[in-house]
Amino acid sequence: MTRHDLIRAVTGTTRLFGCIASPTDHVRAPMIFNKIFTERDINAVMVPVDIPAEQLVEGIKGLRALGNFEGAAVTIPHKLNLAVFCDELGPGAKAAAAVNAVRFTADGHLLGDNFDGHGFVAGLLGENPVGVLPEQILKNKSILIIGAGGAARSIALSLAEQPITRVDITNRTLSRAEEAVQLVQKLGGDTKVFAIQSNDIDFHAYDMVINATPLGLREKDEMPLDINLLRTDCLVCDIIMIPERTPLILAAQQTGRPVHIGRYMLDYQVDLIGKFIGAYEKTEDRT
Known part of the structure; x- marks a missing residue:
């Protein structure tokens, strides 16, 4: 020691x-x-x-x-x-x-x-989990954020400042997602951030999915989404820090998808x- x-x-x-x-x-x-x-x-x-x-x-x-x-x-x-x-x-x-x-x-x-938003984006660019040039990591990307709490809002706003195509926010209660979008739009993300109802999600359309809910903190938590609905090249992100490898991250790794773990949001x-x-x-x- x-x-x-x-x-x-x-x-x-x-x-x-x-x-x-x-x-x-x-x-x-x-x-x-x-x-x-x-x-x-x-x-x-x-x-x-x-x-x-x-x-x-x-x-x-x-x-x-x-x-x-x-x-x-x-x-x-x-x-x-x-x-x-x-x-x-x-x-x-x-x-x-x-x-x-x-x-x-x-x-x-x-x-x-x-x-949180700064930490997430800085961590993503710094760790480069997809192995491309840093300026290509977010360029023209379509991103889904699951959850509409404080971290989700901060991340959405920071992502909206990047050269992405769009960020969709979904939540079990749609009104929460809509409130988050209204706040982000008011602060400058008006052309890139949208709310989407869970039943309307086409998971195959996203380059990146971010779990910004507490699902995964406990062993018996349900999965925030079915990993098999995502494209095989979809980057799967979680903001939960412990456990470092949440069930969502493990499922993504087991199916060969790139991942970005939650600890980097704090580290950065x-x-x-x-x-x-x-x-x-x-x-x-x-x-």
């Missing part, structure tokens, strides 16, 4: 950060940030914070009351609801109407932003989140 495998010693002056979710067994942010804190000798620690959805208001009040809790990464199921409680939203959060990072100011105000936005929540500020230990 090396020094970088260890968490820096926690002291009375350690700054506290969290990863807000429910459940928390799938979160990766604490592992990533605690390694960074150790490598950079930052006196901070990030812990998983399990706040049930029905107790979100009380949970945030409790965190605000902590003198050394400064900010957090945010994931399922709180991205949409927590945005409502923020006193101020950054551009990414306004676009998605959802947050994946929040921080408290010195006077207790809660600020939120969202970097870690520094943006870290800077936003103030985690990288290296302050002297206070007595």
